[in-house]
Amino acid sequence: MCFRQCPQFYHNMMRIQRSVTYNQIKGIFGFGDSDHIGKIAFPAVQAAPSFSSSFPVLFGGRADLPCLIPCAIDQDPYFRMTRDVAPRLGYQKPALLHSSFFPALQGAMTKMSASDPNSSIFVTDTAKQIKTKINKHAFSGGRDTVEEHRRLGGDCSVDISYQYLTFFLEDDARLEKVRADYSSGELLTGFLKKELIELLQKLMAEQQERRKAVTDEVLKHFMTPRPMLS
Structure with a gap:
């Protein structure tokens, strides 16, 4: 449904997938040969919103708008990959603003969970x-x-x-x-x-x-x- 409503997002996602090899993805994220294809394909989905052309309704079809991404350090590999791909797609590299993790009540080495x-x-x-x-x-x-x-x-x-x-x-x-x-x-x-x-x-x-x-x-x-x- 999302891709039918915003085909340019899907188009950018496909362009990113064509620009990153399986060996590169394995090196960045540590994927193994037994990991399913959904995990391997997802980094391109994460990367596509970095480009304004993915949202023509919001930005009037402009592809030259820079993107600032606030994120925690665990998201950094996705956007380092995106910065590497961007010039090959003719887009500006996104910039990152690393934010601090908000710790769970049980301590910094634990994670928040909606189930707990x-x-x-x-x-x-x-x-x-x-x-x-x-x-x-x-x-x-x-x-x-x-x-x-x-x-x-x-x-x-x-x-x-x-x-x-x-x-x-x-x-x-x-x-x-x-x-x-x-x-x-x-x-x-x-x-x-x-x-x-x-x-x-x-x-x-x-x-x-x-x-x-x-x-x-x-x-x-x-x-x-x-x-x-x-």
Whole structure:
């Protein structure tokens, strides 16, 4: 359905597939001989939106518009491949803006999952759910005992509550004080979690109120393809 509505997207996808060999894909992504063809073909699908000509309705058929792609580091191989292919297709190379991963509550080495409601904070969570999740599941950089924590301080590099504050707390001076106090042992884990809980409860409540104002008409207007260039 998507390809019938936007044949130029499909055309670019096919051009990209013709420009990348199987050996190149194996070298970039580590695919083996037993991987199915869907995995091998998908990088071209990921690459096609990098070019404005893939969306003639939005950009009036222009093929010369540059593309900036914000992405996490795990997406980098797709767009390094795209940058290599772009000149051969007559297009500009897309530029990348590497973003930080948002860690799961259980720690930086774990992943958020929709099947695990305790792996993250959802925008639909109630104030009580937010408090429970952070208190029970947010990985702590604190020490085993209060005495040890006071002496050695907490580890902000692994503490999920602090990591979340770096995303949501806009007051840099306040964030630095939290970091310094926690690292020195003056601030305990419970107080750090309380700081995050109160901040997220306020943010989620505001977001949920705005979400209630979204009607079917607003959604239809937002989702309707329309020119983006005057």
